[in-house]
Amino acid sequence: MFKGVLIEKDPQSYTATVKDLDDSVLMDGDTLISVAYSTLNYKDALAITGKSPVVRKFPMIPGIDLAGSVLSCTSGKFKAGDQVLLNGFGVGEVHCGGLAQQARLSSEWLIALPNALSAKQAMAIGTAGYTAMLSVMTLEKHGVTPNCGEVLVTGANGGVGSYAIALLAKLGYTVIAATGRVEEADYLKALGAHEIIDRQLLSEPGRPLAKERWAGVIDSVGSHTLVNACASTKYGGIVTACGLAQGMDLPGTVAPFILxxxxxxxxxxxxxxxxxxxxxxxxxxxxxxxxxxxAVASEIPLSAVCETAQRLIDGKVRGRIVVNINERCN
Structure with missing residues (x-):
């Protein structure tokens, strides 16, 4: 037996609770993992609260991230005791995920935990930091360097936004952070933001083209915010889209792209x-x-996941939430 969050659905109810489970709930996979830490991402919160149809198989253990040690691996890719991590691959959506003390997964989805990181540190980064890094690498590949000008980060208080600011600042970029919580300015400046702007400047319908300002943009918001970011991007610049906190729609024009x-x-x-x-x-x-x-991450025990998921949906969580799967909350 082991503990985990289990989402269950029937015609009358949708529930997510922490309970005792056995391995019959785990799905097919060649690698059994003892999970040490997971995270609570926005997608996890949507799944746990049922606010969006993230989960496509029931019952489901949510959790799109995990880090832990291999108990067994029949593929030969890993051996018992190896430290591994996982992000994505439909885990927590169509395959039982990381918010439980055990997980059974395909070894093809796993990578070795970098030597410089502990399991807790890797989950402090999680999918949010990993997504932010992919976005930064895309800016670099496009040729955006620190001397090209300002880089806008939207959704700045979220996990992706927080890490995007920290990574860009570390690399020498001038970062402008857009947030709906301007009272968190000190936190964002401590991460490396040069200037804080209110998200309302970007979140309402705007012009097809606005004054050129951004050399690059990392957007985790979507909808009007993404459209306005595109409209203000300099000639030849790049905007990376990695989230939909405001919406999935793209209510804009082709003007920034063709002009x-x-x-x-x-x-x-x-x-x-x-x-x-x-x-x-x-x-x-x-x-x-x-x-x-x-600075970016805070830790909760597994028992607090469902309550914290609702707070995350309500916009009351800053940065990253690390989940100590074994309940030892430091």
Whole structure:
């Protein structure tokens, strides 16, 4: 028996509770993992609260991230005791995920935990930091350097936004942070933001083209915010889209693309090839120090996951939530 969050659905109810489970709930996979830490992402919160149809099989253990040690692996890719981590691949949506003390997964979804990171530190980064790193690497590949000008980060108080600011600042970029919680300005400036702007400047319908300002943008919000970010991006600049906190719609025009030649790059973290994952995690281990991780992340026990999920949906959570699967909350 082991503890985990289980989401159950029937015609009358949708519930998520922490309960005792056995391995019959786990799905097929060649690798059994003792999970040490997981995270609570926005997608996890949507799944737990039922606010969006994230889960497509029931019953389901949520949790799109995990880090822990291998108990057994029949593929030969890992051996017992190896430290591994996982992000995405439909885990927590169509395959039981990381918010439980055990997980059974495909070894093809796992990568080795970087030597410079502990399991807790890796989950402090999680999918949010990994997605932010993929976005930064996309800006770099496009040729956006620190001397090209300001880089806008939207959804700045969220996990992706927080890590995007920290990573860009570490690399020498001038970062402008857009947030709906301007009272968190000190937190964002401590991460490396040069200036804080109110998200309302971007979240309402705007002009097809606005004054050129951004050399690049990392957007985790979508909808009007993404459209306005595109409209203000400099000629030849790039906008990465990796979230939909405001909405899935894209209510804009082609003007920024055909008149200023900007690029809109989608950032998928779920099905990203393993080699891209390894490269991104190597950069994360190099660029993020313990002080940054402590500033961005807070820790909760497994027993607090369902309550915290609702707070995350309500916009009352800053940065990253690390889940100590074994209840030892420091």
């Amino acid at each position: 200023r030649g900007i690029t809109l790059a989608g950032i998928d973290s779920v099905m990203r090839p393993v080699q891209d994952r390894i490269a991104a995690w190597a950069r994360l281990a190099e660029l993020l120090d313990a002080n940054t991780l402590d």
